[in-house]
Amino acid sequence: MGxxxxxxxxPLLVVGHLLALGIGAAVFQALEGPPALRLQAKxxxxxxxxxxxxxxxxxxxALEELLGTALAAQARGVSSWGDGSEAxxxxxxxxxLFTASILTTTGYGCMAPLSAGGxxxxxxxxxxxxxxxxxxxxxxxxxxxxxxxxxxxxxxAYWRPAPARAALLxxxxxxxxxxxxxxxxxxxxxxxxxxxxxxxxxxxxxxSSLSTIGLGDLLPGHGRGLHxxxxxxxxxxxxxxxxxxxxxxxx
Numbered sequence: 001m002g003x004x005x006x007x008x009x010x011p012l013l014v015v016g017h018l019l020a021l022g023i024g025a026a027v028f029q030a031l032e033g034p035p036a037l038r039l040q041a042k043x044x045x046x047x048x049x050x051x052x053x054x055x056x057x058x059x060x061x062a063l064e065e066l067l068g069t070a071l072a073a074q075a076r077g078v079s080s081w082g083d084g085s086e087a088x089x090x091x092x093x094x095x096x097l098f099t100a101s102i103l104t105t106t107g108y109g110c111m112a113p114l115s116a117g118g119x120x121x122x123x124x125x126x127x128x129x130x131x132x133x134x135x136x137x138x139x140x141x142x143x144x145x146x147x148x149x150x151x152x153x154x155x156x157a158y159w160r161p162a163p164a165r166a167a168l169l170x171x172x173x174x175x176x177x178x179x180x181x182x183x184x185x186x187x188x189x190x191x192x193x194x195x196x197x198x199x200x201x202x203x204x205x206x207x208s209s210l211s212t213i214g215l216g217d218l219l220p221g222h223g224r225g226l227h228x229x230x231x232x233x234x235x236x237x238x239x240x241x242x243x244x245x246x247x248x249x250x251x
Contacts, residue, residue, distance in 0.1 A: 105212045
């Protein structure tokens with residue numbers, strides 16, 4: 001493709017991108033379609049059983065209206081389940097986690113501003129905070145890149161590999177560093193603290209946070225025997241640590 005002219009290279013890249021989108025969508029449809037249908041069928045069965053047993057005590061449509069209201073609130077990060085003894089959805093640790101998810105562009109989607117003032121402030125906050133975060137990343141890159149380049153320079157001076165092999169070794173070393181320090185190690189800690197998620201789910205959560213995908217389908221709750229403030233600080237550390245490999249990778 002390097003020998004092609006730019007005007008001929010661009011359509012090929014567009015076609016390849018569209019092909020990748022189609023293949024990815026087909027794979028996800030094949031993998032996730034059957035579990036979604038089974039879950040939907042289970043939900044309908046349980047709803048039908050509940051209506052058959054208690055439907056005579058409820059007005060028509062009352063249950064559907066209640067579930068719709070609860071699900072709409074849940075989608076905005078507001079939950080009324082429990083005895084009310086837990087901290088509110090917008091306590092200070094949760095708000096700090098929300099602002100960190102904005103400035104790291106993770107955007108889990110578990111919380112969203114409800115008021116018009118909150119939405120307006122979110123726009124202004126993101127518009128001012130994102131450039132400041134990029135400036136911080138640039139400064140962090142200048143500080144960390146010389147330090148992390150020393151092992152690669154030592155290997156190049158000792159073994160004197162070819163430039164292509166040296167670049168490959170450097171990329172492999174950086175990949176192992178990121179995978180170990182920012183995915184596997186936090187996943188092991190989260191797996192041990194959370195208690196109700198598998199190791200695969202913990203790795204999935206750390207990877208989605210590190211890559212700023214932030215699907216929001218898996219979020220850590222309060223750890224076992226761990227103070228909520230300390231637990232939220234651990235979440236903030238995970239989000240902040242996720243900016244380090246991106247800063248180092250900028251060249």
